[in-house]
Amino acid sequence: MLDEVVACMVPPLGKPSVGDDGRGPMGKSLRVEELSDDEVKELESDSKFRSFGPWQCSDCGHKGPFRRRLYRIHGKYELTDDAVQDAFRRHMYQHHGLGNIFFRTIADTGYVDTAFCGKCDSNLIVYDLLMLDAAKFLVDKLRSK
């Protein structure tokens, strides 16, 4: 089930500038490091980070909770660049088995963001702007003054 989903989410192989050996567009090895629970908590305290996140499972419609997994990207990459994103998608699929990832930049650091359904364990989670969460943050902020 997951394999099938993953296969259609991964961009087609064969762009000449990007090898399949985990090397990025600049010929450097891509390095990502999974965050610890404490680091995830710290990141979740950032309002920009929290304003976008897992919203709904594409497979079963479950609306959370989700198991979140986050990876810090080592080095500076233009994460809005398609070739860079392709290289990371391929890397995350081949080395971490992740077929559905999102790119985040928080405080000048790049992250790979992904989530699994708490109900059916699918990785095909739709991310969206979490306006409720953002509004809640503002309320919390006002209350703390």
Ligand SMILES: [Zn+2]
């Ligand atoms: Zn699900």
